[in-house]
Amino acid sequence: MSPSSTEARRRSPLRRLLADPQAVLSASLLVLVVLLGLLTPLLTDHGPNQVNLDAINAGVGEHGYLLGGDKSGRDIFARLLHSIDTSVVSALIGTSIALAIGITSGLVGGYFGRRTRAVTEWVFNLVMTFPGLLLLIILMPVTKGDYKATMVVFGVLLSPGIYRLVRNLVLGVKNELYVDAARVSGLPDRRILRRHVFTVVRGPVIIATAFLAGSSIAVQSGLAFLGVGSSTVPSFGAMISEGFTNLYEEPQQFLWPSLALGIITASLVLLGNALRDALEGGRPKPSRIVTATSYRPSATEVPSVAGLLTVEDLAIAYPTPTGELKEVVSGVTLSVAAGETLGLVGESGSGKTQTAFAALGVLPPEAVVTRGSIRLDGRELLGLSERELRAVRGTSIAYVPQEPMSNLDPSCTVGAQLVEGVRAATPMSGREARERVLALLARVGIPDPERTFRSYPHQISGGMAQRVLIAGAVAGRPLLLIADEPTTALDVTVQAEILDLLRDLQKDLNMAVLLVTHNFGVVADICGRVAVMREGTVVETGTTDDLFAAPRHPYTRKLLDSILDETALRTDPPTASAGALETETR
Amino acid sequence: MTTLLEVSELRVTYPGRGFRARPHEVLHGVSLAVGQGETLGVVGESGSGKTTIGRSVLGLVPPSGGTVRFQGNDITHAGRKERRALARDIQVVFQDPYSSLNPALTIGDILSEPLVVQGAAAGEARNRVAELLDQVGLPKDASQRLPREFSGGQRQRVAIARALAPAPRLVVCDEPVSALDLTTQARVLDLLVDIQRRTGVAYLFISHDLAVIRHVSHRVSVIHRGDIVETGPAGEITTAPEHPYTQRLLLAAPVADPAEQRRRRSARQRL
C-alpha cells in the first residue's frame, strides 16, 4: 500500500468539505464561538454572577458592560461568554456518553449473534420508550439539577439513536460478501471490526455527532429556561428566561442569548448536513415520474422502415456530472412487424433496455431523447404527453419486466394491482374486472387463480409472479409486447415454461413481441428475427436461422463464439501432482 | 487421485425467521468428495441448497449434522484458530464481484491483507501481490486503485487473485461468473481452468448453469431441494443423465441453435 494513495482517499471528502461554503461558514462560526469561550478570561474581567447595582438594565457600553447589564446588574457580555463554556461542556458530555454507549453496543449487537442482539435491542427499546425531557425533570431530585449530571443522563437517553445507526450499518456490512471473504481469509474478529466494519460506521457517526451536540445544547438551554439547576451557572437558557420576563422593557436582553443559541445550534445542524453531503454524496433529488420529452420530431417525415413498431435513428443521452450529455443509445433503427418476435440482444450497457423503455415512454426523467422517431402503427410516440401515452399503454403496447418481485407493489394484493391495470386500460365495473383478471390468471397457467388473486406478492414464487406480470401485460390484448429479459431472474426449468407461455399467448393474441435478452439460447428458442446491439447501435439484423448459421458482423461472431455449448465440455484430467503446486506458487 | 475434501451426510438447518418460526432444513444429508487438482461441479436451481454446501465447507454456516473432512482431518466444527490455519488451504470466490470487495480498500490492500494476517512481511506481501495480479491478467498498477475503477470481469479477477493469495489447495467458487457478460464469462472460466492446470488447485464449483459447469468440471453433482440426486463424470451427467430431474434440467436449458432448440423443446414437452 503506498502512502500517497491512502492520503488521496482520506483527503477527498475533506477537500469536498472545504469546497462547500455551508461547511466552511458553519465550521468557522463554531470555531469562533469555542475560541470566544476559551478566551473568556482574556476578554472580560467580569464574572458571570458579578453584580453591579448601578448597572441594572444598563444600556450598551455603560458601566464598562459591552452589551449592557441585565435586570440584576450583571454584565450580559460576560454572561454570554461564560454561557458558551456551559454549552460546550454540555455538548461534550452528552455526545461522548451517547457515542461511547451507542457505538460499543451497536458494534457488539450488530456483529455478534442474535442472542446478544436480542439483549441490546431490549435494553435500548426500554431507554427509547421514555420521553427524555420528562425523565430529566422527574430525576431532578436525583441529579440535584446539576447540569453536568443532567447531561450524563441525557447522553444515555441519546444513545439508542446511535446504537440503532451503528447496529444497522454493521448488520448491513456483515451481509457484505467482503466480510465473509475476510473471515475465510482467517482475519480475527477484532481486525474485521476495525478494518472492514468501523470504516463504514465512521462517516455516519461523525455526521450524527454534529446533531447530537446540537440537541445536547438545546436541551441544556431548555432545562435552564425552565429553571432546572443552579441559578449561578451561566447559561443561554437562563439568560433567555430572564430576558423573557423583561421582554417589554429591555428586548435586547432577550435578543443576545437567543441569537447566540440560534447561531450555535443552526451551525451544528448546517455542519451536520454539509458533512453528510461530503461523506455520503449528495442527497437524492426528487424526479418527477412523468416528464414529457422535449424532443418533437417533424410529423411529415415518411418512415423509411415499415412495421408495427418502427424505431428510427433513436438517440438517448444522460447528463454527466460535468453537465455534458453522454449518449447511451446513438442512432438505433429497428422495426417489429405485427405478430412477429424480434430478439434484441447485446451485453450489459449496450443500450437495449434504454431502447425498450423509450418505446414505452418510461425512460427515467434525467434521460434526454436527442433525435430519432418511434412509431407505433404509424403514430409517433415521442413527444406525446403522459395522458396521450396512457391511452396507448396497456391496449396497444405492454411490458413484461425482468425482476418479477420488484415489479409488483409489495403492499397491494396481486388481484388489486391487476384489476387496477385492467380498469385503467378498459373502463369496466369492478366485478367485470375481477372476472377478467381471474380468467387471465387461469390463462397464464396459475393453478388456483382465486387464491393468487387474494395473495400478496411475497406469498407467491418468482415464477408465479412472472406469470402474474404477463397476465397484467396481456390484459388489454396489446398489439406489441415489450419483454425486458423476462426470464433472466428465473430458474431454467421455470424459464422454459415462461417461454412456452409467451409463445402460446403470442399465437393466441397475434401480438408482436420485442424481446430484450442477453441469452442466445432464449433467442434461438422464441425469436423469428434478431437485432444485435453494441454500444448504443444495432450492428446486425437478420432472421434467427440466418444469424446463427452465418453471422455477418465480427461482433456477432465474437458473441456467438463465447457461448458455452456442447463443444465446451472439459476433457483434460485433474492435475493431481502437488509438486506443480509447490513449484509454481510457493 | 487423493481425496482432498470429503463431505458426508451433511445437514444444515436454518433457524426460522420471525417469532416462533420453525427451523428449516436446507440440506438433508449431502455427500460429495473433491480430489486433488479436480473440479467438482455442483449444479442446482435457486433454493436447492447448493450455496449452503460451499458456505458450510468454508465455516460460514454451522452444519447441524454430518462431517466435513479436509485432507483427512475433521473440520466440521473447526474453531476460530483452526479456521485461521485452514485459510491457507481453503479459499473462496463469490458470485457478486461488487459486494465481495471492500469499496474503501485499494486492490493492493485487499490482496495483501490475508497474507499479512498469515504473517508475511510487507515486502514479501508486495511481491506476492504483483505476482498474483500478473497471474490473473491484471496490470501491475492495479494495486494502487480502488475496486470501483474496475469492470465486473476485472473485479472477479481480483477476487480470484485474493483467493489464490495463500496458494490454497481448494477454492470454493460460488457462481463466480453468473453476474458477468457472455464474453467476459468465457474468459474468466478459461482463466480458472488455466490456473488449475498450472497450480493443481482443486475447485468446488457451484453454479445454476449446466453449460458453465460443463466447461470447467471433471465430475458433476446435481442437487435438488437439499439432496444430491446424481453424481458422475461431467460428460455423462451433462449429455446423458440418468435421473429424471437432471434430464429435465438439461432439456430446459435453451441452446443457441434454432434447429437443435426446436428438437429439444419438443423432447421436453413430451417428457
Next chain:
Amino acid sequence: MTVYVLRRLTAGLVLAVLVTMITFLLLSTTFDDVASSVLGNGATPQQVTAQKALMGLDRPVAIQYSDWLTHAVRGDLGASYFTSEPVRSALTARLGVTLSIVVVALLATSVISVALGVAAAARGGAVDRIAQGVAMVGYLVPSLLVAIALVYVLAIELHVFPATGYTDFGESPSRWASSIAIPVVALMMGGVASLTSQIRGAMIGELRKDYVRTLRTRGVPTRSIVLRHALRNAAGPALTVLSLEFIQMLGGALIIEQIFALPGFGQYAFNASLQGDVPIIMGISLFGVLLVVVVNLVVDLLNGWLNPKARTVN
C-alpha cells in the same frame, strides 16, 4: 389479532412496572431531602428521621415499591406530600391539557408533512424547495425560540391569539382552539421538519422503484401511482418516525406549557420534581409509560395494516 394486542399490552404493563421501579429506586436516594423539605427549613436531623418514619420512607425500598405498586394496581396513586391532593385525579385533570396540544400537534404534523413531502417528491422544483426550506427552518431554529417569537408576534403585538392560559374544550371549542393554537404550532416545528424530510426521502426512493414503472406501462394514472401505491409503501418508516415524534412532543410539551402557562402535565411534573413530591413523580412516570405504550401499539397496528409482510410475521 386479539392475541397480538393482548400480548403487546402485557408487555407494556411489564415495561410500566420496570420503568416505575427504576424511577422509584433512583428517587429513594433522595428521601432525606424529601422529608426535610416537607418539614421546611431548620429541621433537625432527628426531626427528619422521625418524619421519614412517619411517611414510611425508612422502610426497605423493595417493600415501599411493592406497596406503591399494589395500590397503583387498584387505581390508587396516593396523594401529594404537600397539598394532599389525590394524584390520580390531579393527573387526569391535567392530562387533557397536555394531550390536547400533543395530539393536535401530532395530527397537524402528519397532515402537513404528508402533503409537503409527497408534493416535494412527486413534483420536485419549487414545491421541493419550499418543503426543504420548511424542514431546514424547523431543524435550525430551537423550538424554544420559535415559541417565544410566536407569542411575541401573534399574541403581544397583533393580539390574534391569547398569549397564555387555557380554555377547556367543553367550555368553548373556539376559545379552546385559539388557546392552544400557538403552543401547537411551536410544538410542531421540529416534528414537521423531520417528518417532511423522512416522507420526501422515502417517496423519492419509492417512486424510483420498478413497480412504479410497471404500473405506468399498464396505463394506471399518475395520481393513483403516487397516492395509492408509493405513499402506502413509504408510510411505514414514516409511522415509526411519527411515534418517536410523539415521545419527543410529550417532552417538548413540558417547556411549551411553561412558556404559555398551560395547566398541563408539564408544569405539574416540574413543580412536583422541584419539591421532591414522590407520589406525583411516580404517577407521572406511570402515565408517561402507559401513553407511550398505547401510541406505539397504535402505530404498530397501523403498520401491520399498511404492510402485509409485517402482518404475516405477527
